[in-house]
Amino acid sequence: MSPWQVSRRRLFGLAGAGAALAGAGAATGYGLSAAAGPGTGVIAFRGERQAGIVTPAQDRMHFVALDLTGTDRGAVGDLLRRWTLAAERMTAGLETADGDAVPANRYVAPADTGEALGLSAASLTLTFGVGPALFDKLGITDRRPAPLAELPRFQGDRLDPARSGGDLCIQACADDPQVAVHAVRNLVREGFGVTEVRWSQLGFGRTASTSTAQATPRNLFGFKDGTNNLKAEEPELLDEHVWVGAEGPDWLRGGTYLVARRIRMHIETWDRSNLDEQQQIIGRDKGEGAPLTGTGEFDPADLSATGPDGPVIADDSHVRLASAQENGGVRLLRRGYNFVDGSDGRGHLDAGLFFVAFVRDPQSRFVPMQRTLARSDALSEYLEHTGSAVFAVPPGLADGDDHWGRALLA
Amino acid sequence: MSPHPRTAAGLASLALTAAVLAGCTSTAPDAGGGPGPITVTGTDTACEVSAAQAPAGTITFRVTNAGSKVTEFYLYGTGDRIMGEVENIGPGLSRDLIVEVPDGGPYTTACKPGMSGEGIRAPFTVTGSVARSTDGDARLAEATAGYSRYVASQVGELVPKTQEFADAVTAGDVEQAKALYPVARTYWERIEPVAESFGDIDPKIDGREDDERDPGVPFTGYHRLEKDLWVTGLQPDSPAIADRLVADIGDLADRTTTVELTPVQLANGAKELLDEVATGKITGEEDRYSHTDLWDFQANVEGSQAAVAALRPVIDAKDPALGPVLDERFDALDTLLQGYRAGDGYVLYTELTPDDVRKMTAAVDALSEPVSKVAGTVTA
Helix, strand or coil: CCCCCCCCCHHHHHHCCCHHHHHHHHHHHCHHHHHCCCCCCCCCCCCCCCCCCCCCCCCEEEEEEEECCCCCHHHHHHHHHHHHHHHHHHHCCCCCCCCCCCCCCCCCCCCCCCCCCCCCCCCEEEEECCCCHHHHHHHCHCCCCCCCCCCCCCCCCCCHHHCCCCEEEEEEEECHHHHHHHHHHHHHHHHHHCEEEEEEEEECECCCCCCCCCCCEEECCCCCCCCCCCCCCHHHHHHHCCCCCCCCCCCCCCCCEEEEEEEEECHHHHHHHHHHHHHHCCCCCCCCCCCCCCCCCCCCCCCCCCCEEEEECCCCHHHHCCCCHHHHHCCCCECEEEEHEEEHHHCEEEEEEEEEEEEECHHHHHHHHHHHHHHHHHHHHHHEEEEEEEEEEEEEEEEEEECCCCCCCC | CCCCHHHEEEHHHHHHHHHHHHHHHCCCCCCCHHHCEEEEEECCCCCCECCCEEECCCEEEEEEEEECCEEEEEEEEEHHHHHEEEEECCCCCCCEEEEECCEEEEEEEEEEEEHHCCCCCEEEEEEECCCCCCHHHHHHHHHHHHHHHHHHHHHHHHHHHHHHHHHHCCCCCCHHHHHHHHHHHHHHCHHHHHHCCCCHHHHHCCCCCCCCCCCCCCCCHHHHHHHHHHHHHCCCCHHHHHHHHHHHHHHHHHHCCCCCCCCHHHHHHHHHHHHHHHHHHCCCCCCCCCCCCHHCCCHHHHHHHHHHCHHHHHHHCCCHHHHHHHHHHHHHHHHHHCCEEEEECCCCCCCCCCCHHHHHHHHHHCCCCCHHHHHCCCCC
């Protein structure tokens, strides 16, 4: 932790001593974003866009999808207001409410669960979205934009309903796993009576770069993943491919859609494939990450190049089938994470990629690409899609008392 | 039984030091001020109460069961706070309910033929109020005294019901014993935190086969007999185990006459009962041989509601927003559970689907969060 980072333990100590620092935020819970800035470990919670999309991808993720337990719009609006208060505080490295982890009255069940005391904000971002089924439940069917619909079944899908769908989602990303888990746990707790957890997913290593300042990470197949990802430094491309424009409803304009796919990787069989086969399947070399037609990672892939046995980058290679050229120019902002959820009870690791992508329209942009990949990608032999969800992610919150879902439920 | 009996033992010492609070309600007005007993005639379909109102003070209801089912009679306050109840009134019998009601306001009477469900309800108005101190300590004292009355009423049923169950075991009447097992446990499960406050009794009465015991300490209590009845068949020592259970319940009954829980213990007891549901009943762990877990589930929730209801005047005085949330969540859970009724009881745990269990978990979580706020609220 840099000396500039704010530690929860230190704040707690100050609060106990009656200092004003922690209390100032607690009075309203708003206006804490002022603490954000380079080197502070605090990512601004409010702004034009929600944090956690083009924010440089943090190392860890805890993602949760929740269902509404009732149909009372007022109760949901009230929860979203409370969630926003707690979320903004936690992203600033504070307890959910001032002094709540160790309350003065020892008979009070601590409101903040406490495991993040002493930890920094760790670049925590909390990104909020709404799922397709929420609209009917709350009697606002007419506000659901058409692209917000569950994805069709793709070739080879083995979706588990208990890992799919959801009325609401919260994506927590941080550089410290405990900070991300603390955030999700406390928001889930706040939601009891209005929401219940439908599924949640931990991710331990980012598989994408969302900034040119970040090196390209590797997925569990050992390959660099997301070399051609959209980046924060490409605002015009983001406007074209990620942010919802005039085609969307007011409450979503400037926001985006989140597509989540839990992709189990059969790493044991993959690991027995020889290097050449692995590289042919991906379409890149394993060491550098260069396309098979180039020598550097960021060399453009020449999909038309041919060798003695046909195309250098095979017709069924992942790079070709996922490329913008092969998908009508469509690009995604990918922000996925590796996962290992223990083992499968049959002697193999339950490992894979929790694929998260932000896209301007999931139906017209993601679905055709995924349909192609599911049918033709040589990599599919090693993959099994076990979860799927789509959420609309509203734009960022204005300063003041703006809160999650306000424009949608107004 | 709690998975952490150490904390239960800790509570016991607290409980005994709190007994001084018990005397605070002895200043209630005497019965002579009232106009004589109000008669209640219950049948299988009706509940005729001879008066719909009474002045504040001590009110006596003379309840006669003119129906064919065993019945019970309740007087409820706000939030179904039990002001008083009389249970197990057989056909043709009469019993008195003497209840102290110091505050005027709306109340509800209810007969429950068959001893289940919401009962046949009617509004009942108490007029005026009797002089009493209105400071917070008095309210708390009244809460603990009110809960003591509840414990006494439950123990009053637990003892004979357990005796009937034990008699059936001793007589070798397996079907009768199986029918009585979840009934007797209902009264136990409603007041389990009180029993757990005596750390040494709970393991004897409600221990599980796989609990760790000191060398030479046998597996006894309800669950030993449950295993005999449902799995292994009655054993040569089953009657002795039944006798032992009756003796342990008698020991519990004797000790509860002196126990007075503090408001914090009451509030924590309400929370612990829901924890019991979450860890023991929703999982099917508690009644692993008979699968009658939903009986215990309902009883735990009723016990939790009784403890919260006893504290209700204190809660309402300190956080007026909490009570309505508690009402709503208790109602929602009760409505859900009523959907699993079968005859006089409940469907077996083994008949539940994963989706049923998920719904129950959500309803218990939804209730447990506001219940967990009660202790902090009443001590604020």
